[in-house]
Amino acid sequence: MPSRLSDAIIRLHPDFTSLQELPESYAWNQRDDIDYPSFDSSAESVPIIDLNDPNALQNIGHACRTWGVFQVINHGVSTTLLDMVESTSRTLFSLPVNQKLKAARSPDGVSGYGFARISSFFSKLMWSEGFTIVGSPDEHFRQLWPHDYTNHCDVIKEYKQEMKKLAGRLMCLMLGSLGITAKQDIKWAGPKSEFKEASAALQLNYYPACPDPDRAMGLAAHTDSTLLTILYQNSTSGLQVLKEGVGWIKVSPVPDGLVINVGDLMHILSNGSYPSVLHRAMVNRTRHRLSIAYLYGPPSSVKISPHPKLVGPTHPPLYRPITWNEYLDTKAKYFNKALSWVRVCVPLNGLVDVNEHNNSVKVG
């Protein structure tokens, strides 16, 4: 096969398992990524917070301010369910490429199988496959497993339910540590602070073992466009977070632990007190890696803005109000600069957009 054609097929049909060498299209030798030193967890490590600890709220506040990420244990999600969702994801990514492509994400769609959405911002390809689930998994799972999709659908539905409960609990703790009471101060939290109307997406990520991991990139550095993200990772390490003034720090998998990322919308809501965390996924020479991200945000009609309790004469609002969809559109256009597009600056005589031309950008 002529190499340009085979390269094009690899681009569209990534059958990583058959590759013995890293194709140039996957070699990030120029490091299109942000270059900072990397450290393993012995240098400094992401806080691990026990949700049964009476100091959990304070610990979460400290972790959000200083890291933008933490791991939780004793979170109430059963090991059995975590094992089941891992097994469903593994079964999905083990399907033949042609079968997976039956559920390919359409160019203007959000759900389905494909490369990471952020791929278009990079000249090199990422060593990963993804499957995004927004709403019900039924339709796409029927395409993948025409005869036995129901069990897999049930696992995903139960997982989403459990994640929604945990995300609501984490919202109360994160907001509580900012002095915001969900019940009184966040209308859309509802009377029982359950955040029932929240929206979410589930992202399954698969990183096959890679013949040249030092030159490859699993998922390039990004922040999540969420309020918060709950990430389950299997026992293979690969996730790294950027700690300001230090460098890339490994987030070592903890048995039954879940990684919680502060997302861009929480950054806005907290008026910058809880900065969203820049993170990336590296790959491994001998072991594949799986991760499952629950991306959590507000109901579609809700505009997120710096909370009134956090703004005042000496703390002006740093961001303008924006819905999740509007923010996702901004991210799709400006990627890691999206947050600064939403930022306002404070001249002596009032507030204006940092990007005055930004006012004419159509979002939503």
Ligand SMILES: C=C1C[C@]23C[C@@]1(O)CC[C@H]2[C@@]12CCC[C@@](C)(C(=O)O1)[C@H]2[C@@H]3C(=O)O
């Ligand atoms: C809700 C969403 C967040 C996300 C875009 C999406 O519509 C569904 C996939 C999400 C994901 C997962 C991998 C990293 C990321 C940057 C991407 O390319 O797709 C995030 C998006 C995001 O947080 O902006």
Ligand SMILES: O=C(O)CCC(=O)C(=O)O
């Ligand atoms: O695989 C990982 O550890 C990171 C995944 C991730 O960042 C995402 O899905 O947004």
Ligand SMILES: [Fe+2]
């Ligand atoms: Fe992410």
